[in-house]
Amino acid sequence: MPEHKTYIVEHLDPELGPWSALEYRAIARETAGCDGVFMLSSLPEGFQVPEELKQESAFRAETRGVEDLYPEGKGKERVCLLDPAADEDLNPDDKRDFDVFLFGGILGDDPPRDRTSELRKKGFTGRRLGPVQMTTDTAVRVTRMVVEEQYTLDMIPYLDHPELKFGEKESTEMPFRYVKGKDGKPIMPEGMVDLIKKDADKSIDDLF
Ligand code: SAM
Numbered sequence: 001m002p003e004h005k006t007y008i009v010e011h012l013d014p015e016l017g018p019w020s021a022l023e024y025r026a027i028a029r030e031t032a033g034c035d036g037v038f039m040l041s042s043l044p045e046g047f048q049v050p051e052e053l054k055q056e057s058a059f060r061a062e063t064r065g066v067e068d069l070y071p072e073g074k075g076k077e078r079v080c081l082l083d084p085a086a087d088e089d090l091n092p093d094d095k096r097d098f099d100v101f102l103f104g105g106i107l108g109d110d111p112p113r114d115r116t117s118e119l120r121k122k123g124f125t126g127r128r129l130g131p132v133q134m135t136t137d138t139a140v141r142v143t144r145m146v147v148e149e150q151y152t153l154d155m156i157p158y159l160d161h162p163e164l165k166f167g168e169k170e171s172t173e174m175p176f177r178y179v180k181g182k183d184g185k186p187i188m189p190e191g192m193v194d195l196i197k198k199d200a201d202k203s204i205d206d207l208f
Helices: 018-032 136-147 192-206
Strands: 006-011 037-041 059-061 079-082 100-105 125-127 158-160 163-166 170-173 177-179
Touching (some): 006 136, 018 037, 018 136, 018 192, 100 136, 170 192
Parallel strands (some): 079 100, 079 125
């Protein structure tokens, strides 16, 4: 059994937008902290990986898909798909049974469109992280806490659907579950609050 875990996000969206770029950089940085590997798989040939991501030591870019990387009989049984529709929740003992944790490279949507089903139908063993949709970086963070730090899901402090306030009047409710940081705020990738604010300003401008 390899000592360090691999966290894979299978690229499923046509592009890698600025939200995903920030989420993936946060995943790469935090994965380096536990000597793990963070892989973005199924990238189209010649795909331009954002420079900031390439520089992260834990990061690997991969054009093969997860089925080719871990075929039946050659590691597939050691891959766990984090799946909001799985029957069983992730628990600390899963550390023994899995080396690879697989996530859908999909931006969160509200209501969720269950695009994780694209990976579910490939037949990987699934585990749920509780009933509420998380952002991809939160899902990886929670998985790491359970697997590496041996938290049970109910020990983790969460913030559901937090409201981000910008100045006096503007605010946005985020339709996801986050881990609550020591400062009582949702843990988000560096630069994300500014990006959300910029996007909110843009949609307000579009109204006029
Ligand atoms: N709306 C989504 C969908 O279409 O499936 C969820 C996308 S979520 C932003 C990205 C990935 O994070 C999912 O594919 C899944 O691997 C993981 N994830 C998020 N919340 C989860 C939960 N409650 N349980 C298990 N996995 C979760």
